[in-house]
Amino acid sequence: MPDSEATARGYHHGDLRNALIIAGRAILAEEGSAGLDLRKVARRAGVSHAPPYRHFPDKQALLVAIAEDGFQELYRQLAAAQSQAERAAIAQLGAIGRAYLAFALDRPAHMREMFSGLTLERQAHPSLYAASKQSFGLLTATIAAGQASGEIRAGDPTELAITIWSLIHGVTMLLLERQIAMDADAADVGGLIQGALQQLYNGLRPEQ
Amino acid sequence: MPDSEATARGYHHGDLRNALIIAGRAILAEEGSAGLDLRKVARRAGVSHAPPYRHFPDKQALLVAIAEDGFQELYRQLAAAQSQAERAAIAQLGAIGRAYLAFALDRPAHMREMFSGLTLERQAHPSLYAASKQSFGLLTATIAAGQASGEIRAGDPTELAITIWSLIHGVTMLLLERQIAMDADAADVGGLIQGALQQLYNGLRPEQ
DNA sequence: ACCTGAACACCGTTCAAGT
DNA sequence: ACCTGAACACCGTTCAAGT
Numbered sequence: 200m201p202d203s204e205a206t207a208r209g210y211h212h213g214d215l216r217n218a219l220i221i222a223g224r225a226i227l228a229e230e231g232s233a234g235l236d237l238r239k240v241a242r243r244a245g246v247s248h249a250p251p252y253r254h255f256p257d258k259q260a261l262l263v264a265i266a267e268d269g270f271q272e273l274y275r276q277l278a279a280a281q282s283q284a285e286r287a288a289i290a291q292l293g294a295i296g297r298a299y300l301a302f303a304l305d306r307p308a309h310m311r312e313m314f315s316g317l318t319l320e321r322q323a324h325p326s327l328y329a330a331s332k333q334s335f336g337l338l339t340a341t342i343a344a345g346q347a348s349g350e351i352r353a354g355d356p357t358e359l360a361i362t363i364w365s366l367i368h369g370v371t372m373l374l375l376e377r378q379i380a381m382d383a384d385a386a387d388v389g390g391l392i393q394g395a396l397q398q399l400y401n402g403l404r405p406e407q
Numbered sequence: 408m409p410d411s412e413a414t415a416r417g418y419h420h421g422d423l424r425n426a427l428i429i430a431g432r433a434i435l436a437e438e439g440s441a442g443l444d445l446r447k448v449a450r451r452a453g454v455s456h457a458p459p460y461r462h463f464p465d466k467q468a469l470l471v472a473i474a475e476d477g478f479q480e481l482y483r484q485l486a487a488a489q490s491q492a493e494r495a496a497i498a499q500l501g502a503i504g505r506a507y508l509a510f511a512l513d514r515p516a517h518m519r520e521m522f523s524g525l526t527l528e529r530q531a532h533p534s535l536y537a538a539s540k541q542s543f544g545l546l547t548a549t550i551a552a553g554q555a556s557g558e559i560r561a562g563d564p565t566e567l568a569i570t571i572w573s574l575i576h577g578v579t580m581l582l583l584e585r586q587i588a589m590d591a592d593a594a595d596v597g598g599l600i601q602g603a604l605q606q607l608y609n610g611l612r613p614e615q
Numbered sequence: 616a617c618c619t620g621a622a623c624a625c626c627g628t629t630c631a632a633g634t
Numbered sequence: 635a636c637c638t639g640a641a642c643a644c645c646g647t648t649c650a651a652g653t
Contacts, residue, residue: 215636231524232524236625236626236627237626237627237628238625238626238627239626246636246637246638247637247638247639248626248627248628248638248639249628249629249630249636249637249638249639250636250637250638252627252628252629253635253636253637257627257628258626258627258628307524308524311523311524314580314584314586315519315523315584316439316440316515316516316519316583316584331586345611349613350612350613351611351612351613352609352610352611352612352613352614353613358602358606359606359611361578361581361587361599361603362574362578362602362603362606362607363611364577364581365573365574365577365578365581365587365603366570366573366574366577366607367577368577368580368581369572369573369574369575369576369577369578369580370569370570370573370577372522372576372577372580373569373572373573373576375524376522376523376524378522378539379569379573391569394566394570395569395570395573398566398567398570398607399570399574399606399607399610399611400610400611400612401560401610401612402560402607402608402609402610402611402612403559403560403567403607403608403610404558404559404560404608404609404610405557405558405559405560405561406560423617444644444645444646445645445646445647446644446645446646447645454617454618454619455618455619455620456619456620456645456646456647457617457618457619457620457647457648457649458617458618458619460646460647460648461616461617461618465646465647466645466646466647
């Protein structure tokens with residue numbers, strides 16, 4: 200819950216930009232991306248359809264801002280989950296993975312929008328890129344700590360982080376798209392990502 | 408390739424349904440999903456904007472058909488890659504992973520469309536679901552063969568297939584969204600997915 | 616049966632005015 | 635400075651006609 204308008208100042212808004220992002224997120228949650236049109240967002244924020252153009256050059260720019268907001272919230276939730284987990288490396292990675300999945304299942308349309316090709320030019324959206332890199336940094340740091348404590352094998356932690364992020368992201372998006380069967384049971388879903396991470400930890404190679 | 412009408416019969420088309428799918432794929436390749444509007448697809452297929460409604464109840468249904476076409480082609484490419492790879496399990500999985508990624512990089516808009524939430528109700532789109540399950544079956548069979556030859560540890564091959572598919576899908580989609588840096592070098596990209604699979608094969612746990 | 620063209624409601628975007 | 639309302643080009647969808 201961001202601060203938003205301090206007070207209305209004769210006009211409708213003190214922080215229209217933020218109000219538009221909040222309205223957009225609400226519409227995404229209620230109607231999905233199909234319902235996310237600029238006029239409806241403006242209406243919900245309490246203004247007519249022109250003022251948004253004072254804050255965003257076009258609809259795409261609003262979508263990027265909504266995605267960036269999502270990446271920031273994702274990071275907060277991953278960091279909270281990690282800080283509350285046991286210190287064992289596998290427990291920390293499991294907590295991050297479950298939080299990543301929980302975020303996605305809690306707001307599927309927002310999650311899809313965050314990874315829907317908006318960010319194609321990283322140079323063009325540096326703050327969005329920075330927001331998503333925070334989460335990657337959390338993963339890398341967790342892995343480096345696990346290597347320091349001897350729980351994770353040596354190697355470039357960035358490479359390992361790419362693999363783990365990919366596994367978590369893949370499970371999450373395939374579940375979101377119903378490509379993997381999902382019993383409505385939440386414990387089942389958490390177990391799925393935990394099981395995948397455990398398999399990565401153990402490896403596919405038979406024990407010798 | 409459905410059968411439909413064999414030849415044009417005085418009117419413009421013998422197989423408008425198929426022509427619309429092909430036109431849609433071409434637009435996706437040239438302009439991305441933003442350019443994929445029904446009127447443009449119809450124009451490109453050589454008809455006015457009403458006839459598509461004779462084959463598809465709405466735009467969404469055309470998108471689903473385009474996605475299904477994509478899943479069928481994906482399966483063909485995965486199967487071809489696997490059949491040409493060496494018999495070692497890790498080589499087979501690597502070939503499937505590289506083919507999956509190559510498909511996505513070759514047609515990013517189509518790939519995104521295939522995994523963009525169209526399929527939310529599996530019951531509502533049984534043929535799309537079946538098309539995507541073919542590829543999953545290929546993966547499961549490859550894993551089962553690797554277990555039979557002693558190269559892959561014992562366990563439910565479906566569970567292992569979910570993990571491997573998730574890893575391949577995650578690497579692919581994160582690369583597609585530029586969330587993972589990608590040197591334009593194709594060898595590098597192939598190496599990235601091969602490296603991730605190798606890490607899964609070896610496990611994160613330190614050698615004992 | 617399959618096609619065309621007009622029509623409707625709607626959306627993204629712009630702009631001339633208002634306060 | 636920030637707002638409104640009209641306007642334009644366009645899209646998804648429907649429908650009365652044509653052949």
